[in-house]
Amino acid sequence: MTQDAKQLFFTRKKEISKEKQYYNKFIFNGHFSVFLVILLGAFILGYGDWLKSIPQHINYALIASVIVAITSMFPLRTLLKDADRLFLLPFEKNMELYMSQSLVYSYFSRIGLQILILIVLFPLFFVINNQSFEFYILFAVLMLVMPYLGLLVKWQWYKYKLESWSLHLVLFIVYTSGYYVALEAKHFSSLTSILVLIGLIILLKYQNKNQLFPWERMIKSEQQHHMNYYKFVNMFTDVKHLKETAVRRSYLDPLLITPKNKKFNENYMYLYLFIRSFARGKDAFNIILRLVVLAMILMFWLHQPLVTLIIGSLFMYIILLQMAQFYTQQAYGLWPQVWPSSDTKVIKGYEQFLYRLMFIVGVLFVIVYAITFPVYSYYGLLFFLVGWLTIRNVIKKLKYQESLLRD
Numbered sequence: 001m002t003q004d005a006k007q008l009f010f011t012r013k014k015e016i017s018k019e020k021q022y023y024n025k026f027i028f029n030g031h032f033s034v035f036l037v038i039l040l041g042a043f044i045l046g047y048g049d050w051l052k053s054i055p056q057h058i059n060y061a062l063i064a065s066v067i068v069a070i071t072s073m074f075p076l077r078t079l080l081k082d083a084d085r086l087f088l089l090p091f092e093k094n095m096e097l098y099m100s101q102s103l104v105y106s107y108f109s110r111i112g113l114q115i116l117i118l119i120v121l122f123p124l125f126f127v128i129n130n131q132s133f134e135f136y137i138l139f140a141v142l143m144l145v146m147p148y149l150g151l152l153v154k155w156q157w158y159k160y161k162l163e164s165w166s167l168h169l170v171l172f173i174v175y176t177s178g179y180y181v182a183l184e185a186k187h188f189s190s191l192t193s194i195l196v197l198i199g200l201i202i203l204l205k206y207q208n209k210n211q212l213f214p215w216e217r218m219i220k221s222e223q224q225h226h227m228n229y230y231k232f233v234n235m236f237t238d239v240k241h242l243k244e245t246a247v248r249r250s251y252l253d254p255l256l257i258t259p260k261n262k263k264f265n266e267n268y269m270y271l272y273l274f275i276r277s278f279a280r281g282k283d284a285f286n287i288i289l290r291l292v293v294l295a296m297i298l299m300f301w302l303h304q305p306l307v308t309l310i311i312g313s314l315f316m317y318i319i320l321l322q323m324a325q326f327y328t329q330q331a332y333g334l335w336p337q338v339w340p341s342s343d344t345k346v347i348k349g350y351e352q353f354l355y356r357l358m359f360i361v362g363v364l365f366v367i368v369y370a371i372t373f374p375v376y377s378y379y380g381l382l383f384f385l386v387g388w389l390t391i392r393n394v395i396k397k398l399k400y401q402e403s404l405l406r407d
Helices: 002-027 030-052 060-071 089-094 096-128 134-159 164-185 188-207 215-233 250-256 266-280 283-301 305-322 324-331 343-372 374-406
Strands: none
Touching: 002 089, 002 096, 002 215, 030 096, 030 283, 030 305, 060 096, 060 164, 089 096, 096 134, 134 164, 134 188, 164 188, 266 283, 266 324, 266 343, 283 305, 283 343, 305 343, 305 374, 343 374
């Protein structure tokens, strides 16, 4: 039975890997790969310039400790499915090996991010500590060991039926204190955090001797993690398994005024539909908002007019390009069936929506560019030019695709 549990996990893991390989073809396409390369180059360039004149009187150890503490809270991936609460219930006593494999999988699924952060932070602390790095080895050990211990604590915590917020609070305090002592005091006493986590594991494991497997909680948690992955993939291609949700954002109500009688027809219907779906949708709005904020931060941070201009133009292109998936979600949804209309009306409404989005994003980018480089502020018009060319290309492709469907 123990081997069956192990085989079940590896079967589930293989299914997940196969699904991710399929979607990776759409995620890491030509456009996105170029975007990542340029973004990486801009970050390295800006980071290198910033390290030459690092601002003083800032507690970088505390800031880094807080950031790394947050990233060290790895999600617990069990790969359980909804039907498992019924079919695996008699198998509960043999689930310990399954969970051991889940913990290892959860750790290695996220350890790459820790290593990346470790590499990024090294030049900063190497410079501010006069090219000394011995203490950083201790910090690296903590970054690699504590997340796995945190997963062990998380499993026992959930099994004991304690609240998630209390777990995250405890882990945040333990992680932050350990990282801060390693970076600021540079002392081996930071290893006390590891001892605290081990003590928690032993204590909770003793208390959980007679506890049952938390099926409902683990299945719900896994479903949420899987849905978050689908939301990310949905930026690049349609995902059949994704469940659309709506969120009320009262501060966007001025954008959703009910059209007047003369605009209450098929000529304006799809413009209103796209704006409303975007403003009320949970996924597209959050994705675009994050991209805009990230672009503005990079534009403020990079102090080279040409590089900043390229970054802003690239983000404008990516933002508008990602909205192409938004068209397929709405144009083939419920409303076109309730109120049938020509596909030219749908495309026209989508084009008007994209121009409005481009204008808002373009204005924000121009303001940031003008504040950062007042002398070259008129160069910000390039953002609108890139947006206009991108929309033309997107609409041209949509019209061609619809013509093929008609044939």
